[in-house]
Amino acid sequence: MTDPHAPHWKAILVTLASATAVVVAFLSLIYAVSTNRSKTLDNGDLVQQVQRSRAASLLDDCKDQNRRNLATVKVIGQQVTEYAPIQRAQARIRATEAIQIVNALAPVRDCEAIVTKRIVLH
Numbered sequence: 001m002t003d004p005h006a007p008h009w010k011a012i013l014v015t016l017a018s019a020t021a022v023v024v025a026f027l028s029l030i031y032a033v034s035t036n037r038s039k040t041l042d043n044g045d046l047v048q049q050v051q052r053s054r055a056a057s058l059l060d061d062c063k064d065q066n067r068r069n070l071a072t073v074k075v076i077g078q079q080v081t082e083y084a085p086i087q088r089a090q091a092r093i094r095a096t097e098a099i100q101i102v103n104a105l106a107p108v109r110d111c112e113a114i115v116t117k118r119i120v121l122h
Contacts, residue, residue: 025053055119062111
């Protein structure tokens, strides 16, 4: 039997991994600048690198959420067919309600638009 909380924990772990990647990228940039091991960056370049890193992380997180949403909706739809014909009408109603909850909590989003709206890249 699978853990009913597994998708929730997986989402948390994916979010933490993405956040960790952003922090590591930022700290690497700070280290490189402070130790002069890379070419000298002016503040504008550093800001742009951080912004690009944030944009990539946000885009990845959004696409991951979209994939999880679509996979969950697909599984819910497939489960309806597992019911006996006499129970399918009720199963369809429950599936529709479950899909509405999934879409309310983790909707499919336009990832490019979200990145454009939240992060300014020059």
